[in-house]
Amino acid sequence: MLIVGLQLLIWSITGAYMVLMDIHYIHGDTLVAKKIQSLNPNQVEYSFKELLAVHPQATEVKLGLMLNQVVYRFNIDKKKVLISAVDGKQLSPINEQLATAIAKDKYQNKEAAIVKVQLLTEDAPRELSPRHLPVWRVDFDEFSSPSFYISANSGQLVTKRHSYWRIFDWMFAFHVMDYIDEEADNKLLLLFSFIAFIASVFGLVLTYYRLSPKHRNPKKLAMSHNVRRKNSKDTKTEIANEET
Numbered sequence: 058m059l060i061v062g063l064q065l066l067i068w069s070i071t072g073a074y075m076v077l078m079d080i081h082y083i084h085g086d087t088l089v090a091k092k093i094q095s096l097n098p099n100q101v102e103y104s105f106k107e108l109l110a111v112h113p114q115a116t117e118v119k120l121g122l123m124l125n126q127v128v129y130r131f132n133i134d135k136k137k138v139l140i141s142a143v144d145g146k147q148l149s150p151i152n153e154q155l156a157t158a159i160a161k162d163k164y165q166n167k168e169a170a171i172v173k174v175q176l177l178t179e180d181a182p183r184e185l186s187p188r189h190l191p192v193w194r195v196d197f198d199e200f201s202s203p204s205f206y207i208s209a210n211s212g213q214l215v216t217k218r219h220s221y222w223r224i225f226d227w228m229f230a231f232h233v234m235d236y237i238d239e240e241a242d243n244k245l246l247l248l249f250s251f252i253a254f255i256a257s258v259f260g261l262v263l264t265y266y267r268l269s270p271k272h273r274n275p276k277k278l279a280m281s282h283n284v285r286r287k288n289s290k291d292t293k294t295e296i297a298n299e300e301t
Contacts, residue, residue, distance in 0.1 A: 061252050064234070071232040075225060083225050085217035088203050090165045096120065100127040103145040111145065112138070123148075123212045124155075124162055130211050137210035150209040156193035160205040163214050170198040176209065184223060189215045 081087065101120065108129055109115060118131040120142060127142035139149035151159075153174055161167065173196040181187040184204075185194075191209040196202065201219040208215050234246040 058256055061249060061256050064249050065253060067231050071228040074228045075232065078221065078225060083222050085203065085219055085222060088165055088205075088217050088219065089163055089214070090167075094122050094125075096122065096127065101142045103129075103140075103142050107145060108140070124158060128212070130213075137208065139210060139212050148212065150191065151193070151207070151212050153193065155212070156207045156209070157195060159207050159212055159214070160193075160195035160197075163205060164197060164203075166197075166199065172196050172198045178209075184218045184226060185216065 105118065108118065112131065112133060114133050115131040115138070116133070118129060121128055121130055123139070128148065129140050129142050131138055137149065138147065139151070140147045153176070157171060157174055160171070173194075175194045176191065177185070177194055178191040181190055185192070185206055189206060189208060192215060193207040193209055195205045195207060197204070201221055203217065203219040205214055206216045206218070207213070234249065
């Protein structure tokens with residue numbers, strides 16, 4: 058029960074953190090600059106027909122912007138490809154300079170300094186899904202140590218992380234007890250939840266027997282009754298002595 062009680066305390070602390078923190082802030086929405094961009098059809102000089110002639114296997118073709126430059130993004134065998142919509146030049150994978158420029162453009166504080174830029178191709182950190190690889194990780198010199206992950210193939214911001222998100226991630230891990238299966242519905246969580254429920258039921262039963270007068274310990278009741286009788290006799294004796 059002590060072990061279960063410790064887990065109940067962990068559930069309370071981690072649950073409180075996750076409830077009290079603004080989920081939009083945790084997601085890093087406040088780190089991204091709010092910018093409205095619109096496409097000008099006159100900027101598109103490389104037609105969709107030309108694209109398919111060069112890349113006949115292209116799927117999910119999308120027209121978008123990257124640093125005010127019109128680009129095509131599409132997939133070939135589940136791999137993202139980025140080309141210019143002006144001359145059809147392939148831009149992916151993007152280099153460090155371009156990834157840094159994109160991160161600065163997306164970041165809300167334009168004056169923030171960048172402390173580190175790293176290309177991740179194989180081993181994804183805990184805070185990043187491996188499906189986004191390869192990515193450029195751009196770290197900013199700010200209070201919460203924010204990091205922007207820019208896809209090396211699409212040039213898009215795939216996710217953003219900061220210290221409070223990392224704490225939230227650990228809190229969630231402790232909350233769902235993903236020590237073994239690393240899933241929110243793991244067997245360990247189910248086992249402890251069942252034991253905690255049983256413990257709560259027995260605790261209520263014991264509390265009832267502890268507080269109910271008719272279920273109290275007879276020996277303790279007898280001792281309490283004898284003490285009250287003795288105190289009553291002593292009081293009467295004192296009164297009689299005073300009257301004498």
